[in-house]
Amino acid sequence: MSQAELVLRSTRVVTPEGTRAASVAVAGGTITAVLPYDAPVPEGARLEDVGDHVVLPGLVDTHVHVNDPGRTEWEGFWTATRAAAAGGITTLVDMPLNSIPPTTTVDHLRVKREVAAAKAHIDVGFWGGALPDNVKDLRPLHEAGVFGFKAFLSPSGVDEFPHLDQEQLARSLAEIAAFDGLLIVHAEDPHHLAAAPQQGGPKYSHFLASRPRDAEDTAIATLLAQAKRFNARVHVLHLSSSDALPLIAEARADGVRVTVETCPHYLTLTAEEVPDGASEFKCCPPIREAANQDLLWQALADGTIDCVVTDHSPSTADLKTDDFATAWGGIAGLQLSLPAMWTKARERGLGLEDIVRWMSAHTARQVGLDGRKGAIAAGHDADFAVLAPDETFTVDPAALQHRNRVTAYAGKTLYGVVKSTWLRGERIVADGAFTDPKGQLLTRT
Ligand SMILES: [Zn+2]
Numbered sequence: 469m470s471q472a473e474l475v476l477r478s479t480r481v482v483t484p485e486g487t488r489a490a491s492v493a494v495a496g497g498t499i500t501a502v503l504p505y506d507a508p509v510p511e512g513a514r515l516e517d518v519g520d521h522v523v524l525p526g527l528v529d530t531h532v533h534v535n536d537p538g539r540t541e542w543e544g545f546w547t548a549t550r551a552a553a554a555g556g557i558t559t560l561v562d563m564p565l566n567s568i569p570p571t572t573t574v575d576h577l578r579v580k581r582e583v584a585a586a587k588a589h590i591d592v593g594f595w596g597g598a599l600p601d602n603v604k605d606l607r608p609l610h611e612a613g614v615f616g617f618k619a620f621l622s623p624s625g626v627d628e629f630p631h632l633d634q635e636q637l638a639r640s641l642a643e644i645a646a647f648d649g650l651l652i653v654h655a656e657d658p659h660h661l662a663a664a665p666q667q668g669g670p671k672y673s674h675f676l677a678s679r680p681r682d683a684e685d686t687a688i689a690t691l692l693a694q695a696k697r698f699n700a701r702v703h704v705l706h707l708s709s710s711d712a713l714p715l716i717a718e719a720r721a722d723g724v725r726v727t728v729e730t731c732p733h734y735l736t737l738t739a740e741e742v743p744d745g746a747s748e749f750k751c752c753p754p755i756r757e758a759a760n761q762d763l764l765w766q767a768l769a770d771g772t773i774d775c776v777v778t779d780h781s782p783s784t785a786d787l788k789t790d791d792f793a794t795a796w797g798g799i800a801g802l803q804l805s806l807p808a809m810w811t812k813a814r815e816r817g818l819g820l821e822d823i824v825r826w827m828s829a830h831t832a833r834q835v836g837l838d839g840r841k842g843a844i845a846a847g848h849d850a851d852f853a854v855l856a857p858d859e860t861f862t863v864d865p866a867a868l869q870h871r872n873r874v875t876a877y878a879g880k881t882l883y884g885v886v887k888s889t890w891l892r893g894e895r896i897v898a899d900g901a902f903t904d905p906k907g908q909l910l911t912r913t
Pocket residue numbers: 531533563779781
């Protein structure tokens with residue numbers, strides 16, 4: 469019997485080898501062994517038997533806009549990490565923009581880390597940002613431990629985070645490739661966006677027409693060509709257009725080092741259901757039609773898309789006006805990503821193993837944290853989400869831990885209630901009650 473301080477026992481533990489009855493032994497915050505269900509509990513160890521609730525590895529969300537410091541009225545580390553914990557997420561990686569300062573220099577990273585340290589209920593890492601004028605800052609940021617660099621190919625929505633033109637993209641990518649870093653990209657082409665009809669107003673169909681698929685497809689094609697040119701590692705953020713999938717599959721077959729993520733809102737919400745004026749559904753690129761969504765699910769199944777992440781990007785409620793052209797673009801989904809995804813996955817005959825692959829194992833791998841996060845296996849951090857997969861709840865915005873209780877999922881009945889979340893062997897939330905913050909700040913290793 470392995471050494472253990474804690475044994476977490478369930479009839480359904482999702483491991484890399486499949487779901488089985490098991491007893492997970494934990495010591496010093498690390499999983500020491502995954503034992504048979506009825507293995508004797510070592511002397512001195514505490515047994516937590518969660519019965520038939522499913523034990524998943526804590527989810528790893530590599531795309532979250534925490535906005536702290538600078539826009540903490542939109543979201544902050546305290547509220548974001550509590551919401552994440554309540555939703556079964558035990559690691560998040562913060563995007564470099566919407567906070568002030570943005571994470572674009574080592575000094576700015578230091579500010580962000582100081583702010584996050586005391587408030588993090590879960591583990592937190594950071595992306596850096598690639599701007600037109602900070603190429604010299606990229607290597608120092610890489611060495612300071614950011615997981616990679618985010619760039620926009622079209623306007624980002626905030627003035628302090630300008631986008632890269634083609635030449636600037638090439639310059640940043642050449643530098644990042646020189647130290648084999650990772651560039652993660654918001655891929656919409658500004659010329660295609662400018663050429664699209666910009667009618668504004670409350671009609672969702674007008675908004676959808678203003679952010680056409682070919683804007684995404686063109687930007688992705690540009691990115692893939694540049695990645696090939698520099699043999700650089702690139703990642704397509706929040707893929708919405710299924711038309712880009714063949715381009716990505718071809719590039720990969722051609723040896724281009726590209727990974728891809730999509731988001732719960734593209735997989736669970738459809739353009740057809742968005743009410744006019746309902747800008748809680750606004751994000752860029754936009755939620756598209758049901759037929760597009762089917763192809764995204766297919767691409768997850770066949771491996772063209774690697775990861776599912778929230779792109780949690782809230783604002784205050786007053787910025788969510790009923791004019792889709794000017795309302796803040798971003799969907800708040802941190803606390804609801806697991807049940808939203810599970811509800812649709814089960815309709816499609818998919819399992820929690822699939823959810824874990826897309827939202828924990830592959831996201832951990834995306835940031836080089838595999839080996840430590842993303843699996844219930846010996847040697848990994850003892851991070852768990854305990855889920856009642858057959859229980860349902862109706863989304864009440866007032867019950868969310870997000871700073872702003874605006875959500876596109878309001879009123880939806882979802883499967884999957886997170887009963888408790890564990891970080892390094894400690895239960896950090898159970899039935900809505902939180903411990904003091906126990907998260908650590910993570911750096912690229
Ligand atoms: Zn984002």
